């Protein structure tokens with residue numbers, strides 16, 4: 192398989208994945224070429240696979256520029272950086288990394304809830320800043336028993352619900368269609384869900400329909416005692432609306448692992464104590480990223496050996 196051309200479009204994948212791809216294939220790294228056009232002209236005709244992630248994938252232009260492209264394998268569960276329609280149209284296979292990261296992302300969502308409501312980061316800063324000697328930290332908000340509303344009851348949403356149940360949190364959800372098999376309360380609109388929960392969690396894929404699913408109306412419905420948790424994508428949230436709601440006290444707080452323009456985070460948030468800001472680390476542990484890399488490698492191997500893909504999307 193050493194002669195098969197594989198294009199790695201993100202420099203953020205773990206070294207293990209890059210090394211294995213390099214061992215097994217004729218690997219091109221997008222960032223090794225000063226101009227993308229140079230890479231495409233020189234090697235475009237030999238590239239049969241693209242490997243991307245949550246930050247870089249395969250848009251229509253890239254797909255069109257690679258006439259021999261057969262498969263796009265993403266080192267992520269989210270595939271919003273891949274033009275799925277174009278892949279379908281051209282018979283290009285697409286794989287992602289579901290399941291192996293579900294626990295990790297759900298754990299982090301619960302971590303964000305606890306950290307936000309109990310102000311764990313602020314408390315830590317309080318101690319490190321030497322403030323404890325001058326008095327106790329102020330009282331915070333109880334997490335156990337809070338109503339958790341989840342947007343998207345897929346693998347990750349369901350795993351968050353299961354964990355939150357362990358904290359005696361009543362669970363409700365919004366999704367495009369009601370899940371007959373679910374015991375949780377269904378709301379047919381995000382505004383209704385937001386009006387009826389304490390903590391609203393975004394756990395759905397980013398699509399045209401879910402872009403800015405958290406808008407001013409939803410934020411106002413969640414209200415000054417409500418908390419927003421986003422472990423999905425930054426573009427799920429109208430960020431300027433979120434920032435102004437937080438600055439004006441129209442929202443109780445936000446725990447965010449993702450942002451609209453990563454790695455740029457609105458600086459107005461830095462001074463607020465009712466936000467927790469993480470650098471998109473939902474699946475970022477050694478164990479999970481290694482399992483994700485093995486899935487990417489397994490999918491590519493299956494494809495080039497003519498076997499069924501492990502996690503096919505298209």
Ligand SMILES: O=CC(=O)O
Nearest residue numbers: 245266267268269
């Ligand atoms: O954001 C991370 C992923 O989609 O896996």
